[in-house]
Amino acid sequence: MDDIDSLLDSLIDRRKAAEVPPLDDKYAGTLEVKEILSKGQGVCTKQSISVNDPICSLSYPTMMAIDSENLPTTCYHCLVVTSSQLPLPGYGHASIELKTCNGCHSARFCGRTCQVKSWHAYHKYECKIFKKMQHNLPPAVLRAVLRTVLLKDRDMLSDEEWNRINAMASHEETLTARGRSNLTDMAEGIKMFAGSSMSVDKIQRLIFIMRANACELPTPVYGGIGVMLDPLVAKINHDCEPNLAIHRPQHTMTTGWMESEQLSEDERKTFVQLIPLRDIQAGEELLNCYVVPTVSVKARKAKLMEEYLFDCNCHKCQSDTKAIADLASEHPNLPTRFEQWTKDVQRHISRIKPKSSELQKATAAMNKSEQFLDYPVLYTSGDFPEMAMALVLEGLKAQAYGEALVNALRIYFLVNPQRFNSRHNPTNTYTIFLLLDIFDALLGTSTPPGTTNDKVVERIRHASTLGFSKSGLTCWRDRICADLRRRLEGTAAKDLLVLVEKREKQVEQLNSKKEDVSGEELRKAAEEEMRVALKLSDHKWKTVLQESGC
Numbered sequence: 349m350d351d352i353d354s355l356l357d358s359l360i361d362r363r364k365a366a367e368v369p370p371l372d373d374k375y376a377g378t379l380e381v382k383e384i385l386s387k388g389q390g391v392c393t394k395q396s397i398s399v400n401d402p403i404c405s406l407s408y409p410t411m412m413a414i415d416s417e418n419l420p421t422t423c424y425h426c427l428v429v430t431s432s433q434l435p436l437p438g439y440g441h442a443s444i445e446l447k448t449c450n451g452c453h454s455a456r457f458c459g460r461t462c463q464v465k466s467w468h469a470y471h472k473y474e475c476k477i478f479k480k481m482q483h484n485l486p487p488a489v490l491r492a493v494l495r496t497v498l499l500k501d502r503d504m505l506s507d508e509e510w511n512r513i514n515a516m517a518s519h520e521e522t523l524t525a526r527g528r529s530n531l532t533d534m535a536e537g538i539k540m541f542a543g544s545s546m547s548v549d550k551i552q553r554l555i556f557i558m559r560a561n562a563c564e565l566p567t568p569v570y571g572g573i574g575v576m577l578d579p580l581v582a583k584i585n586h587d588c589e590p591n592l593a594i595h596r597p598q599h600t601m602t603t604g605w606m607e608s609e610q611l612s613e614d615e616r617k618t619f620v621q622l623i624p625l626r627d628i629q630a631g632e633e634l635l636n637c638y639v640v641p642t643v644s645v646k647a648r649k650a651k652l653m654e655e656y657l658f659d660c661n662c663h664k665c666q667s668d669t670k671a672i673a674d675l676a677s678e679h680p681n682l683p684t685r686f687e688q689w690t691k692d693v694q695r696h697i698s699r700i701k702p703k704s705s706e707l708q709k710a711t712a713a714m715n716k717s718e719q720f721l722d723y724p725v726l727y728t729s730g731d732f733p734e735m736a737m738a739l740v741l742e743g744l745k746a747q748a749y750g751e752a753l754v755n756a757l758r759i760y761f762l763v764n765p766q767r768f769n770s771r772h773n774p775t776n777t778y779t780i781f782l783l784l785d786i787f788d789a790l791l792g793t794s795t796p797p798g799t800t801n802d803k804v805v806e807r808i809r810h811a812s813t814l815g816f817s818k819s820g821l822t823c824w825r826d827r828i829c830a831d832l833r834r835r836l837e838g839t840a841a842k843d844l845l846v847l848v849e850k851r852e853k854q855v856e857q858l859n860s861k862k863e864d865v866s867g868e869e870l871r872k873a874a875e876e877e878m879r880v881a882l883k884l885s886d887h888k889w890k891t892v893l894q895e896s897g898c
């Protein structure tokens with residue numbers, strides 16, 4: 349009997365979902381949802397869009413959750429972030445102390461306004477459940493589903509909101525045909541914790557929907573901190589070379605920005621913007637990238653199949669696959685040698701957690717990448733970018749700034765210029781901001797709390813063992829900052845220039861203390877230091893420098 353009820357419920361939900369227009373009226377003049385061959389529905393623009401202007405603004409997402417590790421540093425309501433969790437200077441983060449919720453001890457708030465708003469809108473229902481879970485909170489995707497169930501049970505979602513959620517792609521038939529899975533157990537868990545009358549099947553369908561449609565809850569420059577579900581984003585298909593990015597403007601890092609009188613009405617209503625990564629013609633489909641764009645074609649395809657149930661055959665996947673096949677036919681032993689080297693570095697990386705001494709070994713193994721320098725295809729189609737980024741992050745956690753710097757520079761000079769042909773790409777911007785923060789931590793320009801002068805002196809001494817002088821580092825910081833400015837100007841992410849300006853002011857301070865060496869001489873010496881640190885030949889370095897645009 350329960351089964352029949354649940355089947356009827358689900359049929360009714362789907363009929364209602366089919367009736368609701370897929371997009372909010374505010375997009376009617378500019379965007380439309382269409383059937384796209386072999387992709388289901390997708391979003392097309394009705395008018396041409398310049399790379400300089402945002403495509404549209406999205407409001408604050410209710411259906412969202414913050415990753416557990418980011419809860420201590422994020423306001424649970426307005427989502428301002430107080431630190432990147434890495435020992436870095438933290439420009440652009442809100443400098444406030446968050447207050448912990450006395451009930452669940454998991455949520456934290458920037459002030460009373462956010463706490464009260466959150467309480468009435470959703471937190472009073474979650475708080476007692478989180479308390480029972482005693483810090484063992486489920487992953488963000490499941491907490492976003494839990495919130496949806498709690499709000500639906502209390503009639504706090506409008507019919508339109510609920511029907512739009514139900515109209516999203518779920519792949520329910522394919523996934524349920526695979527039989528009972530751990531997602532069914534999770535749906536049962538959510539039902540029990542929420543004390544919900546909603547059927548397990550319906551909750552499981554919400555989990556499928558959340559997995560296939562939620563995107564990262566972004567920060568302006570430092571990557572994702574959780575998940576969010578937005579009805580427009582949920583209708584946008586994937587491409588490994590996207591024409592848009594989800595951009596969180598810097599004004600949303602002002603405490604309580606949704607109420608702030610210092611911001612305009614428009615700003616108070618804008619949590620994120622969809623921004624174009626190039627000019628887009630009228631009638632073109634909008635395309636977002638669901639995966640980290642620098643990972644290998646193999647890893648991208650596997651993730652898209654596993655999580656979104658489609659085989660990506662975009663232009664980028666085809667050209668990457670062909671480039672690898674061409675290289676393998678020209679140099680039959682090369683892919684195997686590269687794979688062995690990759691496994692060696694990965695083995696050391698996987699041991700860093702229990703044994704930090706493995707960081708040095710992993711870095712030494714990574715330094716042997718010079719044998720592959722003449723085959724950039726390997727860098728962009730293999731696991732090189734992921735390994736380099738893993739070493740940057742592990743290096744930072746261990747406060748080994750020199751090692752972090754060299755690996756971040758590898759991504760900046762060797763990988764990203766091959767990967768991103770557009771001026772601005774959020775993944776590239778993230779690398780550059782991270783790189784500049786590492787320069788600052790090394791140079792002592794702006795340091796994480798608790799850094800003494802002795803530590804700075806010690807870091808610069810260590811950097812010199814890697815081939816960098818203080819004046820060389822200062823010169824490169826200057827040049828990379830200018831590169832970042834050029835990339836952001838003339839894009840719809842111009843608001844991030846305020847973060848560049850902060851760093852430029854620091855450059856002026858550094859330059860006033862600079863040693864008495866002429867600009868051109870200093871530049872040449874710094875270039876030579878970088879060439880040696882990256883282990884590049886003269887010839888290769890010239891090409892790399894030109895391609896980097898720095």
Ligand SMILES: C[S@@+](CC[C@H](N)C(=O)[O-])C[C@H]1O[C@@H](n2cnc3c(N)ncnc32)[C@H](O)[C@@H]1O
Binds near residue numbers: 387390582656658659
């Ligand atoms: C976020 S939804 C996008 C909108 C969806 N096409 C719809 O009809 O509602 C994600 C789902 O769209 C489909 N999809 C997205 N990009 C695709 C692509 N490049 N090729 C084939 N299917 C794609 C997949 O089924 C994926 O799980």
